[in-house]
Amino acid sequence: MDALKLISDSSLKKDAPAVNIGDTVKVHVKIKEGEKYRIQVFEGTVIAKKHGGINETFTVRRVAHGCGIERVFPVHSPVVDKVEVVRSGKVRRSKLYYLRDRVGKAAKVKEQIR
8 A cells, every 4th residue: 555655646746736726827738749749738727626646537528610529638647748827716616617607608617717
């Protein structure tokens, strides 16, 4: 059990992104095309965080061309290059799945003033 804990602690990112539910974030993802890597940015609202430790993930949702797109990103994955918080959201829920049913301005999250 101690060996498992050592392995999981060594693969944790030291600078893990501090994202909260309702935040609008830009996730920089490494994509391999042939032999080269490029960075693709996925911007959206964090609607969920799950688990903890090495298995921690967060779900980002955005609407593109009238179609809702959700991606789940592991926090400690080497594929996730960096996460920028564009704006902080003011929410009272831990999961914002209700945003899936909303359209237009109703799908917006209020900004938290800091």
